[in-house]
Amino acid sequence: MGNVLDHGFVVLEDMMGGDLSVVNAARVSFAQKSTRLDDSEVGLIKYLMKNHHGTPFEHAVFTWRVKAPIFVTREWMRHRIGSFNEWSGRYSELTTEFYFPAVEAVRKQVGKPGAYTYEAVSVGEAVHTRQQLKDTYDHCAYTYKHLLARGIAKELASRVLPTAVYTQFVWTVNARALMNFLALRNSEHAQFEIRQYAKEMEAEFDLYMPHTAGAFAEAGRVAP
Numbered sequence: 001m002g003n004v005l006d007h008g009f010v011v012l013e014d015m016m017g018g019d020l021s022v023v024n025a026a027r028v029s030f031a032q033k034s035t036r037l038d039d040s041e042v043g044l045i046k047y048l049m050k051n052h053h054g055t056p057f058e059h060a061v062f063t064w065r066v067k068a069p070i071f072v073t074r075e076w077m078r079h080r081i082g083s084f085n086e087w088s089g090r091y092s093e094l095t096t097e098f099y100f101p102a103v104e105a106v107r108k109q110v111g112k113p114g115a116y117t118y119e120a121v122s123v124g125e126a127v128h129t130r131q132q133l134k135d136t137y138d139h140c141a142y143t144y145k146h147l148l149a150r151g152i153a154k155e156l157a158s159r160v161l162p163t164a165v166y167t168q169f170v171w172t173v174n175a176r177a178l179m180n181f182l183a184l185r186n187s188e189h190a191q192f193e194i195r196q197y198a199k200e201m202e203a204e205f206d207l208y209m210p211h212t213a214g215a216f217a218e219a220g221r222v223a224p
């Protein structure tokens, strides 16, 4: 399991196919099939990647279980190519676990739209920020529990919880859309928090589809 942020994780729960599925999806055009990965198969993967023949990469599929704050999940769910199912605040009681940025992750936003940079703050400022977050989260958690204790429907009570609260979801995505996600989210332009998840996922992707991952890197991290 890849632990991420203070309470989160991303786990690869299931996987179908791999580098060879990419090769064989492409080779069916010539009514051919490979049973192993030789240099010619690896070359084919590189060719497909470089020339944006993306569909063969859709035959390898990953299922991830993720625990992340709602604000990270919201960014994640903008990725439309994939299937999501999420923990319901209507049918179950949500946790009152909230994301607290580590002291070194508390940052200031400097510059203009499109060219922001993020700068560390003093330890004193970071501690003060964390304390303010804690006071706010404690109040939200208290209200949530109090509403539930009075019998208010979970689907209404949970409205008081901020986007820093953790949720869980399952995401099934093919390798092509996964590379698009990694290109955008394991990037210095992505928000720090989602990037921590994308980093963990890219390590798993490298492990399970090493030739595709290598070709992706070689092609400048542009999804085919």
Ligand SMILES: Cc1cc2nc3c(=O)[nH]c(=O)nc-3n(C[C@H](O)[C@H](O)[C@H](O)COP(=O)(O)OP(=O)(O)OC[C@H]3O[C@@H](n4cnc5c(N)ncnc54)[C@H](O)[C@@H]3O)c2cc1C
Pocket (backbone or CB within 6 Å): 078, 079, 080, 081, 082, 177, 180, 184, 185, 189, 190, 191
């Ligand atoms: C750094 C960063 C900042 C962002 N800031 C904002 C922001 O300020 N506001 C905001 O709203 N969003 C923002 N986003 C989200 C962004 O606009 C995308 O919604 C998100 O990254 C998903 O990318 P995608 O559409 O490529 O992925 P997917 O939805 O998974 O789509 C994968 C690919 O499929 C194709 N595709 C999917 N759907 C369609 C379609 N309907 N029509 C044509 N082709 C399609 C496209 O080729 C697409 O690249 C930001 C993303 C990043 C990484």
